[in-house]
Amino acid sequence: MRIYSLLKKFKLAILITVLITLLSACSSLFTSKVSQGDFYTLQAVPETLVGTSVLESIVFKNKQMQKLLTQVEYYEQSLNMVAMTYSGLPIIQAKWHQYAGLVDLVSAQFSQDLVLQFIRDIQWVKWPVSSIKKGLSAEYSIIEFIENGHKVREIKHKEQVFVKVTYTAERVILENKAEQYELVIEQLNDK
Numbered sequence: 174m175r176i177y178s179l180l181k182k183f184k185l186a187i188l189i190t191v192l193i194t195l196l197s198a199c200s201s202l203f204t205s206k207v208s209q210g211d212f213y214t215l216q217a218v219p220e221t222l223v224g225t226s227v228l229e230s231i232v233f234k235n236k237q238m239q240k241l242l243t244q245v246e247y248y249e250q251s252l253n254m255v256a257m258t259y260s261g262l263p264i265i266q267a268k269w270h271q272y273a274g275l276v277d278l279v280s281a282q283f284s285q286d287l288v289l290q291f292i293r294d295i296q297w298v299k300w301p302v303s304s305i306k307k308g309l310s311a312e313y314s315i316i317e318f319i320e321n322g323h324k325v326r327e328i329k330h331k332e333q334v335f336v337k338v339t340y341t342a343e344r345v346i347l348e349n350k351a352e353q354y355e356l357v358i359e360q361l362n363d364k
Contacts (some may be wrong), residue, residue, distance in 0.1 A: 177237075189308065212310040212330070213293055217271045219301055222247040232357040242361075245295065251276075254292070265291075294356060298338055298345050 209284060226246040230304065233239045246253045250272065251359050256265040268277040275285055275292075283291075302317050309328070313335070316334060317326045320339075329334040330351075337348045347356040 200295060211233045212313050213305075214308045215269070215271070215274075215292060215294060216300060216308045218247050218249065218252060219299075219304055221301075222299065223249050224364075228362045230359045230361055234357065235353060235356040252292070252295075254288075254295075256291075256302055269291075292340070294349075297326070297336060298347055298358065302326065 198256050211212050213306060219328075224247065228242070228244045231241045231243055232362055233241070235315065241256050242259060243254060243256045251268060251270040254265065254269070255263065256269045257263045264280060264290060266277070266279040267275060269289075270276050278285055278288055296308070302315055305315050305326075313328060313330050315326060315328045317324065319325070324340040325354065326336075326338040327334050335349075335351050337350070339346045339348075343359065345356075345358040347358070349355070
């Protein structure tokens with residue numbers, strides 16, 4: 174019985190250590206500000222997503238690699254998002270409204286700005302190109318094309334690729350070259 178208790182405490186200590194490492198890595202992922210300043214305004218939820226809920230595995234890659242589970246529910250004028258570790262520990266709970274902005278945020282690890290950057294990335298991956306164009310500053314552009322049999326989106330600043338999104342059958346890969354990170358997104362449920 175004593176060994177069981179020690180084993181349980183050891184597992185808890187490992188879990189806490191992993192969680193602290195994960196949180197510090199994830200928060201450092203988003204701490205860099207875009208050198209060009211504000212260049213994208215979040216856009217309304219597209220009709221095609223309204224009424225859907227998506228469960229996804231997201232891998233953040235910068236200096237370290239971290240995995241999270243996210244669930245996003247899309248409504249006519251808002252989205253609700255929850256992010257948690259693979260062990261089920263919640264990291265972010267947020268609601269974004271197209272007119273009011275970020276109205277509910279529960280997170281000890283992530284600031285409002287960091288959560289808004291995460292919502293921005295969701296939009297770059299899931300919103301139609303026409304919606305993203307409306308949100309980009311004048312000196313930015315977005316194009317979509319086929320490369321090696323995969324759909325690709327590129328957001329450019331003065332003809333230099335700023336963000337590249339590649340859609341494969343298994344996953345979506347967002348490379349943010351300016352902020353130096355990569356997201357690998359795998360959908361775990363059907364819409």
